[in-house]
Amino acid sequence: MSARGVVLAGVGGQGVVLASAVLAEAALRSDFEVKQSEVHGMAQRGGAVVSHIRYGETVASPVVPLASADVLAAFEWAEALRWMPYLAPRGALVVDARRIVPPGACKDHRTWGVPYPAMDTATVAHRVADVLLIDASGIAASLGNPKTANSVVMGAVSRFLDIDDVAWEKAITRFVPPGTEELNIAAFHAGQEAGSVRPEAIPDLGLDPIQQRSYRIEVDHSWCKDCGICPTVCPEFCLAMDHAHRLVVVDEAACIGCRLCEALCPDFAIRISVGDPAVVSGGAP
């Protein structure tokens, strides 16, 4: 048998590394050669985290080659899409039907990347044999601890791997926090039983594009005393003090019309008005 490849993907803090340790341990206990590879450092801090596990009679590369993972297990929807290229044609995709929208995609005006993708299994269904969109977080929560969602996902993953339950359970017992062993094993089995949910059943995050207006920022300089308060409250950094400590509008286009500057102007000097319509922000596609 050639080496099996599993890619686990999620967001820093979701327990991807722990889950991959469990899988590697379970494979080791099944007397397989195992290699597991992950990237530490910056990526762990709320960023995308991925771990590759390869096991079999012999394993050379610790990294799963593209289009060769037997299973891609994602703890979050956007991460499933990110690592799709690793999944073998007709491989199995296991996804927790939850969305973690990165802060960068949450600002209505100042996104620093691509917006959050719509949850739609149709976009990937044609390239995989099985799409298991499971409500792992919901299941974990119903079991009493939302943090066991990764065990639920691994339970679902186990349906596609040749590692027996005893090895899994021992591996889980070894790695999960003391006291949560039973709960995680229960979550694991719940994952084995979990049925696929339809994306339509997942509550919408309201990520539809928002029709943004543009705003005009008028400063009545004859009233303004250049106190410097408004630049500290403008969430979009539209206002600043220049080197002579005078108030200047530096980025009117970024104004979201929140009117904090108005509300916190002690001099009644700032007026925000709605400008030309129909500027669409970088919301969702």
Next chain:
Amino acid sequence: MTTLSIRADRALLSGNEAIARGAWEAGVHVAAAYPGTPSTETLQALARYDEVDSRWATNEKVAVDVALGASLGGARAFAAMKHVGLNVAADTFMTASYVGVGGGLVIMVADDPGMHSSQNEQDTRLYARLGLVPLLEPSDSAEAKDHTKLAFDVSEEFDTPVLLRSTTRISHNRGIVPLEERREVPVRGFRRDPAKYVMLPAYARGRHPVILERLERLAEYAGELAVEEGTDTRVGIVTAGVPYQYVKEVAPDLRILKLGMSYPIPIERIRRFAETVDRLVVVEELEPFLEEALLAAGLEADGKAFFPRTGELSPDLVRDGLAALGVADPRPPIPDAPTTVTRPPLMCPGCPHMVPYWSIKRLGATVTGDIGCYTLAALEPLATMDTCISMGASIGMASGMAASGGSDEPVVATIGDSTFLHGGVPALMEAVYNDADMTVVILDNGTTAMTGGQEHPGTGTTLAGEKARAVDIPALCTAVGVEDLHVVDPYDVSATLRAIEQAMAYRGTSVVITHRPCVEAPLRVKDRPFEVIPDNCTACQLCMNLGCPAIVWTDEVFEGRRKVTIDAAMCTGCTLCAQLCPPRAIVPVEVHP
């Protein structure tokens, strides 16, 4: 169903753990390091063995100094660092090559091809050539342990420090490692030998020929260490380290010469291998180190024409190269990845670095940054860092930036406590000495957070967890002559903003120390979380400017903007967003009895 028993004589270890295990089995006595991804866990793993005096040093140079001293004292000694750390240690390293060793001296350096968490992807093999020091290069965890043990023996046999080069894919790859017992090696004791250990020019001149002669013997040894595999002679691959695994993965039958020691390069051994194959190809990450050596030696070899010089290799890139060489199947067409959201790393919820940067952004400054978690402040939404070069560089650069007169805004250097002690102190002395008009913000979170929370001389704890004298950073600043010194709680938005504003206004070198423990280490901070009262939220999203990952959108819209919510599981209760929220929509979660 049968119960499989796990054998006690093997374990699933990361490369770093395997190296530590190897050093322990080799009987190492003293180990010193400065944390740096991807090398950090090595010393932490070694610290679990009581037989070893493992310690954090203030920086890599000090770590190598310590290790060299231990070695000359006759003990087996080990130092670990990331690739850029060797730049810091280079001064000692270069001359250590001349003096040789007492007990075995191994310097583990972890490269980061692909720059997963580094500011460059320099190739440490070049340092081996520069220092005329042998370099071993394992290709997986098991080999990492073996090479480490070997390195100590080589060190003592050839009277040389030995570089052990890892990469991210070795250090952070787990594989099965057979476990052996520790071999106790007696400490030989220091043997006075000024001609060998005191590198006055006269003595040093005598050592250089010795080193060159040593190198010749080592090259021969390297040849013996190389392993030949495979039957397909259409192409002969010369490789080392993790690329070997990729070649084996893609084309298991090809003729391969896997080097264990990639410097000095066993040219003669390769020349013999070349005669057994149609075409000689080098598969190596980063620099064409071997390739150029082969060409210089008159061997026809290919390499970088087929494999990229930048970034890390992968099975797929190796396949692409071999396919181009006609010895492997091209990879199947891979459909484009669906478009997905970018997810850059973030500061942690409750990170005490958020507000200092938020404040600097508010006040406007040219910011020379440094290496640490806070480097994330270069990204949106804080986007407050203009330069980031190397450990401790921020302060000196700020001094230079101020001297240039090229910044029309105040010049601010930001640096973490660990980085400050690593490389910032001399620069601060320079700035004060030359009266640089600048502000240094020392982000003191009581740990080396970026690499996972290591102790340092300012934390009051050693690597072994014992209580230690802690550097008094404010007193240190005062001692070097800082007169405008502010110590603030970065959880106090107002105080932080004020202190930084005052420091910026000061003419001369001012220092602001923001003082709050990291939320992750050494203790995990988790207090009563805060929540958003939706009715009060006006969706200004000001809170999002902190870059706190616990703050996310909801589907509720206010005047065309989305309101926010706080992930209670992530929220540490730091209060920062509540302090910033103008409508007072963010309040502590009520505790229900």
Next chain:
Amino acid sequence: MTTNGRLDVRFAGAGGQGIVMAGEVLAAAALRMGRSAAHSKAYGPASRGGASRSDVVVSDGAVGFPLVRRPNIVVALTDEAYRKYGHDHADDAVVIVDVDVAAPRNGALVAPIVETARRIVGTDVASGVVGLGVLSRSLDVFDVDILRGTIAERVPAALEDANLEAFAAGREMVG
């Protein structure tokens, strides 16, 4: 008694002996008799126990100076009040004193006024009314019916008869 159409009357006594009412009754009665009157009294601490006074000026025409200067009539109910307010009277004044007064001037009419009030009404407060009775009998200036009517108006209904009896008792003391 020389009056020039003006009569200065002083009631002197202790707080609670009803001298203010006596003065007011007298002033009101004078008004009813077609004359003018002014009433003044001591205020403040003096009115709460100790010696006090209640002064009435009765005039055929408009009252000029509204304060009692040298009384033509003095009704003194205690020794202390007599010594404080009662001695500085006109030479030909009518002086009526209670038996409590130790050294009244010669010719003063001495009567058990307070004791009579206590006996008839039960308290000292009707002493002023008894004094009014003595006064009305000593000096034929005031219409007795008008005085009676004014007393009846001014005292609480329940005490009307007792006060009128006290007034009558006062009158009876004058032989």
Next chain:
Amino acid sequence: MNEPRLIRGNEACALAAIAAGCRFYGGYPITPSSEIAEHMARELPEVGGVFVQMEDEISSLGAVIGAAFAGAKAMTATSGPGFSLMQEHIGYAVMAEAPCVIVDVMRGGPSTGRPTSPSQGDVMQARWGTHGDHPAIVFAPASVAEIFELTVKAFVVAERTRMPVIVLYDEVLGHTAETVALPEEVTVADRRKPEVEPEAFLPMLPANDGVPPLPAFGDGYRFHVTGLVHDERGFPSDDPAVAGALLRRLHAKVENHRSEIVDVATSHLDDADVVIFAYGIVARAAEEAVAMARRQGGRVGLVRPRTLWPFPDAEIAEAVRGARLVVVCEMNLGQMLLEVERVVAGSVPIAAVLRGDGEPIDPDEILAALDRDMEGALP
């Protein structure tokens, strides 16, 4: 006229105020004025007015001024120590031109002094008590009937001039009941309201008599009231020209209404060799003294200002013309004496009967003084 009845001075004051249209009383209890408050507390609500007992005299006058701007005719009453406390707001009322009436029932002082004794020690304070260079309007009734009359007049003058008007009398008058026949109706006056639309309204733009029209808060005119020097918009100004003009106008408007304000009573002046100057309760003793002197054949007359401030210079000068002696009688150690001296300016010798012991001046005392100071004044 109503049937005459016995009315005490303080009661007459309260009755007059209500008759004059006063519908707001704010006060603080103090002897010997408290009966005014007590009467107002009983009676004001019966006529739809408001009574409030404030925490002190400062706030009492504050409330009165507030009520004045809310459109009410308003008053307060007090005595010496309370009058001292009110000085701050008397000045405010002058500056902000708040029509209101302040009654000071004088008692012995300084300080707590003799609370239940009469005095005329506040006459200069009534003129100069509050700081700054300000006009004052002060009436001094001499009988219960005059308390009624002049209290009504105080309201009239206050409304016409937008000034705080002070009614000064002493403890004796306040507490003495006299036979008074109250008028069936009294002449009242209402403040002048603006004739322009709110948009064109300048709150401190005076009419010809120097008095700006005054709408009430809530009438639709939104305006600012301040104790600071202000311009015609009612808004603070630092302009010396504005300050100077304002101060002059404040004085001028009183001067413009002088004929309505100044009121001097005289008797037996035609052939008087001696003119007695007296006011308040002392004038009653003086009247008696004049009568006694005349009975003895003395040619003595009386001038009795019912308006103390503005001081009736012309009237006094006229009254003493031809006299050989002026005798100033007052229950202080010579406050109005100074004014008489100023007006007489050395043309006639001045003698004085002054008393500061808290006892009223007796007619005999005046008579004795005439004897002493002017040999031959009495045959």
Next chain:
Amino acid sequence: MTTTAQVREHLRGWAMPHVLCPGCAHGIVGRAFLSAVDDVGIDPDQMAVVAGIGCSSRLVGYLDFCTLHATHGRAPSFAAGIKLARPELTVAVFSGDGDGLAIGGNHLIHAARRNIDLTVVLFNNEIYGMTGGQAAPTTSVGAIASTAPRGSVESPFDACKLMIGAGATFVARAAASEPYTLARIFADALDHEGLSFVEVLSDCPTYFGRYNKLGSGPEMLAAITRSDNRIAIPLAGKRSIPTIDPPDLPPGVELGTLHREHRPVFTGRAGGAT
């Protein structure tokens, strides 16, 4: 929160800019107040605002209502007169901490005791601003003022406790840094029948900020927010590590509506209380 355009309708534009210093948050408070007046729907012709003497009190001159800039500390009495004489008016009082609590303390507590239907706004900036930075009854112990050059040694008033004790039927404390909350609380206070008292934590960068090195407007506003107990308490109690001293945090204050009751309102009229 109403827009500037709407708020400016309630200003005497011709008198602007106002006299307050740069960074003085009193203007924010005034704005929130105007916003509340608008929200509650008060007819500007029927609104009267009375002030004492001091920086905060100067603000009323710019409000296009019937406004009365009274004497030092006495505003509540003027306001009482206005309200009692003309009950249909909505009457508010602007007062500073020195104005309201020192010289005017007596008036304030008695207004509360009587429960006259007034809305009293007390601007607390811990100092006498108009007169040049002297210590006020609210100055914190240790804080520097021109008459407390070595730091104030007197205990400051807790104005809200004082007013609750005095019988105010609506007592709230809010911060100038929180205009929305402020406007909400003002609206509640204006709606409340009886004496409502709102203490607003404001700033004085010119004196208090300068003397005590608290920065200028932005920093002082942020400090106000930080002093809210909902923030100050979690901050003070936050876990630290042994080698890093727990930050020395000043004690916080309670914000929000602190007291509410219904009690008969004083009208001074026949039939008395409502």
